[in-house]
Amino acid sequence: EAGVVQSPRYKIIEKKQPVAFWCNPISGHNTLYWYRQNLGQGPELLIRYENEEAVDDSQLPKDRFSAERLKGVDSTLKIQPAELGDSAVYLCASSLAGGPSDTQYFGPGTRLTVL
Amino acid sequence: KNQVEQSPQSLIILEGKNCTLQCNYTVSPFSNLRWYKQDTGRGPVSLTIMTFSENTKSNGRYTATLDADTKQSSLHITASQLSDSASYICVVSDHNDYKLSFGAGTTVTVRA
Numbered sequence: 001e002a003g004v005v006q007s008p009r010y011k012i013i014e015k016k017q018p019v020a021f022w023c024n025p026i027s028g029h030n031t032l033y034w035y036r037q038n039l040g041q042g043p044e045l046l047i048r049y050e051n052e053e054a055v056d057d058s059q060l061p062k063d064r065f066s067a068e069r070l071k072g073v074d075s076t077l078k079i080q081p082a083e084l085g086d087s088a089v090y091l092c093a094s095s096l097a098g099g100p101s102d103t104q105y106f107g108p109g110t111r112l113t114v115l
Numbered sequence: 116k117n118q119v120e121q122s123p124q125s126l127i128i129l130e131g132k133n134c135t136l137q138c139n140y141t142v143s144p145f146s147n148l149r150w151y152k153q154d155t156g157r158g159p160v161s162l163t164i165m166t167f168s169e170n171t172k173s174n175g176r177y178t179a180t181l182d183a184d185t186k187q188s189s190l191h192i193t194a195s196q197l198s199d200s201a202s203y204i205c206v207v208s209d210h211n212d213y214k215l216s217f218g219a220g221t222t223v224t225v226r227a
Contacts, residue, residue: 004158031213042119042204042217043159056214091158100146100208101166104215106158 002026004107006092012113018080021110025073025094032069033104034077035091043091049075050098079112087114118142121205121218128195129226136221138188138205146208150179150190153202153220162190162203195225 005024013019025032030051035043046065048056051072060067064083069075079086089109095102119140128134140148147166151159163172163179165188172179176193192199205218 041219042206044217045214048213093158098213100210100213101164102213103149103161103164106160108156108158111156 004092004094004105006090006107006110008110009108010111010113012115013082014115015084016081018078019082019112020076020078021090021092021112023075023077023092023107025075025092026105029094029096029105030072031095031098031102032075033093033095034067034075035093035106037089037091037109039088046077048098055098082112082114084114087112119205119207119216119218121203121221123221124219125222125224127224127226130195130197132195134192134195134223136190136192136203136205136223138190138218140186140188140205140207140216140218142186142207142209142216144210145183145186146210148179148181148188148208149206150177150188151204151206153204155201159204159206192223195223197225197227199223200225 032049034046037043047060049069067077089111091109092107093104095104122137149164150162153159165172165181167183178191181188202220202222204220207216
């Protein structure tokens with residue numbers, strides 16, 4: 001069974017440029033998460049989807065970040081415009097459901113460098 | 116605010132030796148605690164999960180313990196191998212919420 005797929009794996013952009021990340025969750029997983037992981041830190045939740053609905057985007061900086069999950073499968077996370085502080089690894093995870101006992105499976109992440 | 120504190124921040128051990136990582140948490144009400152392994156450049160992978168009633172769980176050479184009364188957990192790596200070099204993250208779930216509280220991780224380096 002394929003795991004969570006993310007692309008690109010690496011992205012280098014100049015500040016003020018836009019960038020987008022793509023995630024394909026494990027087949028059948030209804031819940032999808034986007035996390036940001038700074039160097040030496042644990043992941044921090046940005047947004048959670050139940051099917052196509054964003055049920056928690058309280059930690060998403062909405063002035064520059066946006067996300068969508070059309071048809072409740074693939075998801076994209078966009079930053080426009082990017083700032084130096086956005087440099088981090090962006091992880092996508094999925095789970096069968098969104099309960100506390102449901103295991104979240106993580107993708108390899110996209111490492112973003114903003115120059 | 117729920118917090119998860121891990122120690123040490125990093126450690127270096129020789130191949131074949133054992134080591135123990137620590138995790139203290141303040142998440143309440145508690146649902147479960149997981150240890151994840153994150154290889155460099157990869158996403159975290161779940162190693163073990165323990166609920167309130169469990170105090171030990173093994174996965175090969177990895178053994179996790181949980182003391183829900185003191186809100187402490189440990190991960191013991193036995194007979195370490197070079198492939199154990201990774202970051203180990205303690206993750207705690209709130210019983211009322213789907214949100215996970217992540218520790219900052221312990222970076223383990225195994226040297227030949």
